[in-house]
Amino acid sequence: MKITVVGLGVIGGSFVKALKGKGYEVYGVDKDVDTLNRAKEDGCIIEGFVDGEEIIPETDLTIICLYPSLVLDFIKNAHFKSGSVVSDAVGIKSYFIEQALEMIPEDVEYISVHPMAGREKKGYAYASADVFKNANFIIIQHETNDEQKIKKMQHLAGKLGFRSVKIMSPYEHDEIISYTSQLPHVMAVALMNSDTQKYDTGKYIGDSFRDLTRIANINEDLWTELFLNNKRYLLSSIRHFEKQLDIMKKAIYDDDDETLKECFRESTKRREHL
Template sequence: MMNIVVVGLGEMGASLAGILNTQSDNYVVGVDINEQSLRYAIENNLVSAISSQLCDVASQADIIVLATPITSIEKNMHQLAKMVLKENVIITDTGSTKRDIMAMAEEVLTPINIKFIGGHAMAGTHQSGVIYANKHLYRHVTYFLVPSSISDSRRLQVVFKPLNAKFITIDIAKHDALMAIISDVPHIVAFALMNTATAQLGPATLFGQYAAGGFKDTTRIAASDSKLWADVLLSNKKAVLESQKQLIKQLDLFSQAIENNDEDTLITLISDARQSRENL
């Protein structure tokens, strides 16, 4: 029997727990500070047991999944470093940036021979909470794994096989630079565009009825969890700021072309973007 503890029963953690809990050789324990989330998870068979305290269940775990916001992941690692755990336990996470998390793992877990594997699946929506658990959430999506200096990811991949994800090992710098441009900055764009619209037009209730697909598609992720995304952006600060600089350069090119009535440049900029989007 594989004992799996999932800490954090939001969309990502609850989905992972629910998928793994369907396997007869797994015993999944859900940990969350929200009693309603725990109750929903056990009543809907997403987990086999629940606890509000990690310390009460960690000692029996073969795998511990930290599926909380990044600052909480780091706090949990400090707590786990002080607990008596199984000798071969694997700790992994679902954080969308890896530099700070992996540095923390090397600082507090590696010296005491606890195996940590950084994890991040390119899954999830702008929704949050256990009620959005989805048994198909990880199917065919890229699931990045970042082993620590004393671990590899093969055993974890075996346990996570029911997710039907595509596992890819990647280094920290490449992962965080990639996330900055394909995930972090797009969220900033959505947040900024939504704030700009309300600043110019007033509350969304006043102009929302006129908004077409382009605006709605671009701002969909502006509905994301604010605390989670503040943590993500601050934890990937260097890569995010560099990617934002590149975006600002592109916006400046559009501004200059419009200011100069330069139709040829506008056509080139738009055509390049269209071709790249078609290749995506």
């Protein structure tokens, strides 16, 4: 099977690195020639292309790993092989998937996915097959999907090292992702930016601060798109978080130790269950 990964950044690069040695013919598309050369030197792709005009019509599975704003443009201008599968690894789904389905030919299957893994840094140099190991993988299913091809995508996810594969609608995906992925990024950025910088903060941090702020080292172009194109669900998640923050804030102000303890007991119980 021929697989072409479009966009060899940290996610697309991780795909080609994870596919290495799995028995597939893997090709890459990226506007950066140096990136393509590095991927070829690493043995992760057979050949690289600066556009998909030559290789996409011959590809059995196309995985698009571009920014959300670029996915539709690529689909609109590409010529996909009849009977092939086209996928994307974008972190939000509902705002564009209906448009994508209208562009995809009837004889081409569209299966959007979301590997729940990544790195704070951007670019092929920070890609790694290891980020997929034991990670979660989401498949977005729509009403016209072929069940057998969905199963093949599940099988591929397992070969790439993902531990859990879930199938859900684009709307369910965007709602839960607003909480599990986007809200933590909002919190990390706000925490970093709330530093008064009165002290040399780095001299006084421990593991908790390091863990909480790891994702504050953020790709501003990508995450701005993700936040704004999922604002309905993200704002809802922020409101739920603010409600819990206000409960703790009031308990601290009122010296209400019982409320604080109950908050701690509930979070401990939920974390252990998770």
